[in-house]
Amino acid sequence: MPELPEVEVTRLSLVDRLEGARLLGLRLGKPLRWPLGVAPLALAGARIGRLQRRGKYLWMPLGTAGDASREEAVEGGEPAETPGLLIHLGMSGALRLDAELPPAGPHDHVDWLTDRGTLRLHDPRRFGAVVWSPGRDLDPAARLLAGLGVEPLEPGFTAERLHAGLQGRRVAVKHALLAGDVVVGVGNIYCSEALFAAGIDPRTAAGRVSLLRCRRLAQAIREVLQRAVTLGGSTLRDFHDAHGHGGAFQTQAQVYGRAGQPCRRCGGTVQRIVQGQRASYFCPGCQHR
């Protein structure tokens, strides 16, 4: 569920309440995808900096207790260049922040106990992760960020950059976009939606998408993701922001999850195909190679 919009919606719902909070303790449940990489006790007393996002990762800077100069530096610390925690929501993760939360259930795997309330990671499938970064190059968290593509909502994401990243690739453009090494944050839902908006067949070889079509595709990716953020993300099952509010993008999806239903633009039938073990949805009447 969590693609860039869901992660950004989560970040926006947390950032003001969490910035400057004091971490009192960390409670761990079942293991997640990767080990935390630090003793929870070692983080007690740390000050939480300004929450950031890189692709589908959230970055929580942590300032060491009692070291004021260090806390200042951590405020704007870049992911994995200062100490902090790298958080990924996987397929089923969601964060919630509240003054009072019920006792941890079987799928509540991390609780950050802070002086602003408890931040809780709920993740039934446990594909998510929370990884400690001491702020050195090539630590486990930094390695997760190495090789990520450009941020689609930043000025650096241009048609030229997208085109260059797709050049020479024989895989389907759908697959190339999901890989995340050209542009980050585009997951299975928004990939199908962006390709529809750009009028591109998902089976088109990545390297054969012209610069002109990359202009449309880059614009479509920006618009689809931005629109999804505005709508609070997609709540297919149980995604919600840190206050428990669901998103509404799924009610406006043009093709995702609409196999067999009429295309909202041309009236044709939306198709579902499988590419790389993932479902792709598209309209044969509106999207071409």
Added chain:
DNA sequence: CATTCCGCCTGTAAGC
């Protein structure tokens, strides 16, 4: 090097 496929883990829904 590029590409393809598996597997992690659990819940839900469809099919028999």
Added chain:
DNA sequence: TGCTTACAGGCGGAAT
């Protein structure tokens, strides 16, 4: 109703 199977938002790493 009960059991089995397929599938789901991601992504690293092994195999090809």
